[in-house]
Amino acid sequence: MASTAVGQHAIHPGIHPGIHPGRIEVITGPMFSGKSEELIRRLKRAQIAKRRVACFKPDLDVRYHRTAIASHSAQTLEALTVTNMEELKAVLMPMIDAVEVVGIDEAQFFDPSLVGFSNEMVHLGKRVIIAGLDTTFTGEPFAPMPDLLAIADEVVKLSAVCMQCGAPAVHTQRLGSSQSLVLVGAAGVYEARCRACFRPWTDEHGAEQMELPVGASEQR
Numbered sequence: 169m170a171s172t173a174v175g176q177h178a179i180h181p182g183i184h185p186g187i188h189p190g191r192i193e194v195i196t197g198p199m200f201s202g203k204s205e206e207l208i209r210r211l212k213r214a215q216i217a218k219r220r221v222a223c224f225k226p227d228l229d230v231r232y233h234r235t236a237i238a239s240h241s242a243q244t245l246e247a248l249t250v251t252n253m254e255e256l257k258a259v260l261m262p263m264i265d266a267v268e269v270v271g272i273d274e275a276q277f278f279d280p281s282l283v284g285f286s287n288e289m290v291h292l293g294k295r296v297i298i299a300g301l302d303t304t305f306t307g308e309p310f311a312p313m314p315d316l317l318a319i320a321d322e323v324v325k326l327s328a329v330c331m332q333c334g335a336p337a338v339h340t341q342r343l344g345s346s347q348s349l350v351l352v353g354a355a356g357v358y359e360a361r362c363r364a365c366f367r368p369w370t371d372e373h374g375a376e377q378m379e380l381p382v383g384a385s386e387q388r
């Protein structure tokens with residue numbers, strides 16, 4: 169396999185002759201909606217079906233185990249921790265012929281080349297299962313998830329339970345003052361919120377609300 173096979177910006181590299189195309193599945197929703205749990209469920213079913221699975225997660229997520237995907241409900245699965253897409257490709261490509269299913273957790277923390285990579289994988293006949301947050305804590309689409317949703321064969325959009333009122337929740341509410349997009353956390357730092365209860369800016373830090381977080385668009 170030539171190392172040039174994975175085009176960083178190849179949006180539609182074309183079907184490789186003689187290879188049955190794979191499939192892109194994207195699992196999305198706010199925090200606490202069970203995305204990692206659903207990813208793990210699908211990967212474990214693939215393993216039961218004797219499919220060879222490689223699973224990746226970004227280095228940012230250090231909340232539980234460094235080498236496993238962990239859902240909030242304590243389901244885990246062995247995963248390879250990589251710092252970026254370049255490292256992911258460097259790890260995966262030497263063993264690509266032995267891998268049938270590629271799982272990626274916390275996909276919102278990878279750069280946009282994940283989109284071209286996913287297309288390349290699917291054209292190599294791989295099943296790609298991606299889990300990631302659909303929106304930021306400001307309620308805006310969390311790149312590269314929008315593009316991944318667009319190219320997917322299947323999209324599973326999960327809702328959480330609003331921690332204020334119990335309604336179905338589509339938003340991730342950040343509690344406290346940090347404006348960094350890449351604050352990886354768990355209960356106590358974030359809450360799932362419904363549209364009615366969602367407050368994109370925290371009330372208690374009025375001055376800081378003028379600061380746009382990294383990645384926020386200019387439209388405000």
Ligand SMILES: [Zn+2]
Pocket residue numbers: 330331332333334335361362363364365366
């Ligand atoms: Zn609510």
